[in-house]
Amino acid sequence: MKLRVLVTGGAGFIGSNLTKRLVAEGHEVTVFDSLLSQIHGKRPEVTSFLYQSVVDIAHVVVGSVTSRADIARVVPGHDVIVHLAAETGTGQSMYEIDRYVETNVGGTAKILDVLANSDHDVRKMVVASSRAIYGEGQYQSENLGTVFPLSRADQDMAAGDFEVTYPGAVLPLTLVATDESSRIQPSSVYGITKHTQESMVLTVAPTLGIAPVALRYQNVYGPGQSLTNPYTGILSIFSTLIREGKEINVFEDGLESRDFVFIDDVVDATYRAIVSNGADGLAVNVGSGIATTVTEVIAGLFQAFGKEVPVRVSGNYRLGDIRHNFAGTALAVEKLDFRSQISFREGVSRFVNWVDAQPEVGGEYESSLAEMRARKLLK
Known part of the structure; x- marks a missing residue:
């Protein structure tokens, strides 16, 4: 059955790839996005690979989830809402507190408020949650x-x-592995807002006759990931440094680990949550189920690029960062028949091939670190 899907944050990394999958499967998509310059640059039609990938295949509406009027304008006429729009920098959330809460919590509240107080056709809402809600994990x-x-x-x-x-x-x-029954104890404002988002959707949506699903994404990476946004993750940051021939400063001892999950796998899990009812009413981890250390990330990037740069294990650390976390994936297998298909080695190879085809652009990584040092969050 053809679905009419509204994707908030639909011009973002996950949103644009999901939009392409939905369109390819014959569904009608509206992309609702603020085209934030931190992600898309000041001229998205020129600077944003992600925006360019959806503008000709979906109906694009520029607006913000912080505007009730914008939401009320775009919700009618859709069967499904996939709510991806959010501020996403864990470190940045510790000093841009009001902006993160206003966008992530306030934006979700406004969407639910519009759904509760207006006529619409929405029957399912999938919200992007995060592994950040678990804190240090299990x-x-x-x-x-x-x-x-x-x-x-x-x-x-x-x-x-x-x-x-x-x-x-x-x-x-x-x-x-940290499974969905693990204790919720976020260590950042970002993690708090993601937990609040999923809690609101899982609580309110059923009272409106809407089936909710919360997907707790792990560390998503792959082609299309911003190479200039310093809050997008270490693969983008390290790739930029490698291309520029600059030293990589490894925080802590390099043995901290995360669950890296390739974008195609994330899109597949999200698509399954949209078109099936197996995970309705649940929060489900979306990850590879494998812990990969920062040292292993660097080795993988060096191999894929075919070159190396100096590496300094500095012992620097950020307050609020976790040491380890990887997902328990049994529930995703049971409820969505989802299993990660792309190994980290294959995913890094695909990512680096894409990076090599992009123009070299200086990122804002060093300025973001200076900002955190000034606030005594980076030691």
Whole structure:
């Protein structure tokens, strides 16, 4: 059945790729996006690869989720809303607090308010959540069993001790997959807003006759990821440094890890959540289920680029960063029949091939670090 799908943030990294998949499958898509300059540049029609990829295949509406009028104008005539629009920088969220809360929480509230107080045809709402809601994630203790450590202490990291601890636990703790039943304890404003977003959608939507799904995306990467936005993740940042022949400053000891999931896999999981009812009413992890360290990321990029740059393991650290986290994926398999298909090695190769075809542009990474140092969030 042909669906009419509204994708907020539809010109973004995930949104544009999802839009292309939906259109290819025969669905009608409206892209609703503010075309934020931090992501798209000052002239999106020229500077944004992502915007250019959707403008000719979908109905594009420029507007903001912080404007109730804009939302009210764009919601009618759609069967499904995929809510991806959000401010996404974990570090930036710790000092741009009002903007993150206004966009992520306030924007979601406005969408739900419009749905609750107007006529519409929406029957499903998929919201993008994040692994950031889990904080440090799940571990096993030899003497306590399953534990969920709190954020690491500044004084410990200043002394070069980056591993997580737990009161009364015999060390070391063993990292295990963080599944959807794990404790919710975000360590950043961004994580708090994503948890609030998914909670509002999962709570309010059913009362309106709308089936909700929250997808807890892990670290998404791949072609189309911004190479200039310093808050998009280390693959983009490191790739820019490698192309410029500059040194890579590795925070902590380089052994911190994340679950990197390729964009095509994320789109596939999201598409399945849209067209099937298996995950209705649930929050579901979307990841590879594999922990990859920063050191392994650099090695993969060096191999894919066919060149290396100096690497300095500095011991710098950011307050609010987590040590490790990777997704438990059993629920995605059970409810969406979704399994990540693209290995990290293959995904990095595809990403680097795309990067090599892009013009070299200086990013804002160093200025973002200076901003965090000035606020005493980067040590």
